[in-house]
Amino acid sequence: MITGKNLVGGVWESSATEVVFKIVNPNTKEQLTTSFQEATSDQLSQAVEKASAAFEVYSTSSFQMRAQFLRAIQEEIRNNSNEILAIYQVESALPEGRAKGELQRTLDQIERFINLLNEGSFSQAIIHTQGPDLRKVLFPIGPIVVFGASNFPLAFSTAGGDTISAFAAGCPVVVKAHPYHAGTSELVAQAIQTAIQKMKLPHGLFSHLGGESHAVGSALVAHPLVKGVGFTGSFKGGKALYDLAQKRSEPIPVFAEMGSVNPMFILENKLKTDGTLAADLASSIALGTGQFCTNPGLIVLCDPENKSSFLDQIRKEINEIPLPPMVHANIEANYHEHLTALDTINEDVQLHTSDNSHAAIGVVSASHFKMNPSLSEEVFGPFSMIVCCQNLDEMIDVAEGLNGQLTATILGTEADQKAIRLLLSKVQPKVGRILFEGVPTGVAVTQAMQHGGPYPASTDSRFTSVGSDAIYRWLRPLAFQDCPDALLPLPLQNQNPLGIQRNVNGLLTNKAL
C-alpha cells in the first residue's frame, strides 16, 4: 500500500507540517488519490544522522553479507512487481512493455552487483611486502544521497544503479524520491526496507524522502554528514547540486549525469547506401517519447546532393510514429516551449512537427548552426536537429564546436574511412562513448559500458553511472602500513579469506601470502 509518508531510517513517519503533493496520470490527466508528504528538515537531518551511524557498521561489512542484502532487495522487488508495475504505468504513462523491461533491467543490475561482490576483486587489493608492509584496498566514502530520475522510475531511481552500487560499495543511502513517480518510488523503498529488516541490518542504512520543491534535495546535499551525491537529470538541476556541494565547508563529489545532444555524424556514402537509415533514426528519436539521455538530438549530414530524399524520408517516418505522452505535463510543456522558441526565433531552422504526435525534426545549415550556439543545446523529448553540411570541412567544424557529450556516433562505409578518422580525432576528446553502427539509445549494462562524458554531459567524466564500474564513484583507496593481520580488512589479510584476485608484489594472484 502506498502511504505518502517518508521513511526515516526504518520508520515511516508522518510529517508534522503536512506539506503535500499529488500526482496526475499523464494519460488520463486525472489526479491520483495519494497525498505525498514533503520531508521536514528534522526528518532529513535524522535520516542523514542515522545513515552516518549505520556507516560505521556497514562500511566494514563483508562482501558476502552485502550480496545477500542485494539479493533480498531483488526478491522483495520481484515479489511486489505486479503492484509496482501497475503504479509505474499510471504515474508515468510509459507503456507496459517498457515498464516490464525497465523492471527486468533493474533486477539485472542488482544481479550484476551481487556477482561483483561475490567475485570481490573490485576492491582492488594491492599488497606490497618489500620495504614497509603496505597494503591498499578500496574503502566506502560514507552516506550517499541519490536523486530519483524523472525518466526512469525504476532503473535510475530508488533501487536503481546509483543506490545499488552505493550499497555494494558499503555506503548507506538516502533517496530523494522523484515527485513524478512518488508511488512507484515508495513501493520500491518498502521493498528495500523489508530487505533490511529480514537481514537485520541497521535501519539507518536507507531512508526515503519525498518532496516536490527543491528544498529537500538541497538540504540533503548541504548536510555535513553526506559524503557523495548521485543524480541523473537536467543540466540545470545537476549543476545546481554540483555548485551547492562545492560551496560546502567540506566539498563532496557530485556525480551528475546531465544529458547531451549525442551527435550523429552521417557520412556521404552511408547516406547514399543505407536505405533504412531514416527509419532507424526516427525510431531512436521517438523511443520512450524521446526521454532518454542518449536520445540522438543532433544529426550532422555531409551530402549536399542526397540529403533531400533523406530529409523527406525522416519527416515521413517522424510523422507516422505513434507516441504515448511524456512522463509529466511539466516535461511536455517544457518540450513544446523549446519547439515554439525554435520556430518563432530562428527563421533559419525549418521545423517539421508530426501531425500525430509530439515528435519533431529541425533542419538547419551548418553555417547557421555555427552562428547560433543555442541550437546545440538539448531539447529533451522526441526531437532532433539535422545539420546539413556542404562538405567534410564544415562537418569537422561542427564537431570541433561541440561541448562534452555522453555519446557520439559516426556512420560511414569503407569509402568514408578517411573522413571517419578525421572526425574520430575531433570527437574522441569530447565524449564518453563513440558508436560506429546503429543508434546511441540503448545503453548495455556491462563492465565495458561508459555512461558519462566530459562536462557538461556529466560532472565527472572519470566515472560511469551505468555498468558495474559505477561502484567506483563511492570508493576511495585506504592504505595500511605494517598492520597486524587480524586488524586488516578481509581483502588484505594474509590468508586471502575471500579468495579474491589480488596484486601481490606486482603479480596478480588469488593465492594466500
Next chain:
Amino acid sequence: MITGKNLVGGVWESSATEVVFKIVNPNTKEQLTTSFQEATSDQLSQAVEKASAAFEVYSTSSFQMRAQFLRAIQEEIRNNSNEILAIYQVESALPEGRAKGELQRTLDQIERFINLLNEGSFSQAIIHTQGPDLRKVLFPIGPIVVFGASNFPLAFSTAGGDTISAFAAGCPVVVKAHPYHAGTSELVAQAIQTAIQKMKLPHGLFSHLGGESHAVGSALVAHPLVKGVGFTGSFKGGKALYDLAQKRSEPIPVFAEMGSVNPMFILENKLKTDGTLAADLASSIALGTGQFCTNPGLIVLCDPENKSSFLDQIRKEINEIPLPPMVHANIEANYHEHLTALDTINEDVQLHTSDNSHAAIGVVSASHFKMNPSLSEEVFGPFSMIVCCQNLDEMIDVAEGLNGQLTATILGTEADQKAIRLLLSKVQPKVGRILFEGVPTGVAVTQAMQHGGPYPASTDSRFTSVGSDAIYRWLRPLAFQDCPDALLPLPLQNQNPLGIQRNVNGLLTNKAL
C-alpha cells in the same frame, strides 16, 4: 645555464614586461644573481594553446613512445645532475644528502612510470563482445597545469610525480615553477625540453612559466583549454585553486594535496615499554626541518601516569636536534608566527622551544584541545602538539573530532588490542593511510601507497599523488561501440598488439581475440 626566462612551448622567451624576482640563499641570506621573469598573460595563453594542439597528437601516442620520452627526460636530468644538485642546495638550504636522495627519488619515479608504460595494463582495457561489441580504455583528459611544491624542489616539482604521471597518461603539461627554487626548476625544464627535441615530439607538450605573484597560476587554472591541475602545498593555496577551478564555465578536477597534522595515537602499553619512542618521534618531527606533509603534527597520548617521563625525554631530544634553516624566509617567518600565537594566546598550551633550533613541542590536555579547534590546525615546520588524554574515551573523542588526514598512526602493543580496534574504527573513515609501526614521514613510492586523504587533506580522496596509481588522475574511460578494428586504440585491437593484460568478456588475459 640558468637564464630566468620562460619556456613557452619550445621557445625560451624574454618577457616584454620584465616583472622580475630574485632568490635568497636561506643559509647565507645572500641574494642570488639571476633575475627570474614573471610570465606574461600572452605567454601563458600561448603555452596553453600549444599544449592543447600538442594534445591532439600526443593523446594517441604509443605507450612505447611515451616510455622512450620519459627515459630521455631521466637521462637528461642525470646528465645535468651536478649542476641541478648545486643550485638545489643554494636555493633551498636542504643538505647534500637530502638533495641527492630527492634526485634519486625523482629518477626512480620516472623509472616506475616507464615500467608502467612498458607493461601497459594501467590502460584498463575491457572488451565485451557479447551483445554490442563494446570496448573501453582509459584516455587522457587534456593539458594539465602542475604547480611546483616549495618543500620538494625535485620530486614534487618540475619533473616530479605530477608532471611525469601526466606525460605517461598522454597529457601535455604546463609547469608553474615554484619561485623559491626557480633555478632548480629551470634546469629541470631544460632537461625536459632537450628530451622533447631529441624525441622530435611537439614542442607544445611542455611549457615552464615563472612568477612570484599568484597571477600566473590563477590565470593558468582559469584558462578554458586547461583540463586538470596538480598541486602540493598549503590548504590556503590548494583551496583557492580548487575554488577557481569550480567557478570556471567548465569546472575541472584539481588534485591538491594540502597536508595534515597526521595524528599519532600512542597507547598506554606502548608508551610504557618503548624506550626509543621519544627519540624516534623527535627525529620524525625534525626530519627535513619539519617540511613534510606527513610530518607528525599531533601526538595523542593515553597514559596519565607515564607521560611525564616521555614528555621530558621528547623535550630533551627536540632540544638537541640540529636543524638547517627552512627552505625560505617566508616559510620560517610563518612558522614562528604560528608558535608565537600559540604561546601568547593559548595559556593552556605549554610550549617548549629548542635552544638550538626552530624545533618545538606543545603540550595540552585533551579537554583544552577539544575546546579550541585551532589547535588541530597544521603548523608547517618542526613542531608537534602533544595531547594528553586521561583515558581511552578522551582519546576516542579526539579521534572523532579530527578532520580528514593524509595519515594516522596507531602505536600499541598486544595488550592494547582492544583500544587499537576502537581507534581504528574511528580513524579509518578520515585518513588515506594508517600506520601501526614507526612514523608517518617517509612515503614509499609503490603501487600500494596512498598519498591523499579525505578533505581537507586533499581535494579528492579517490586519488593518490604518490606511486604509480597517480596516473589515474589524468585518465578517463572512453568506450567504443562496434568500432572497426583499425580505428580502435592499440590496447583494444583484436590482435592485442601491445601484448597487455586485458579483461575480455570478464576474464583477464593477454591473448589476442
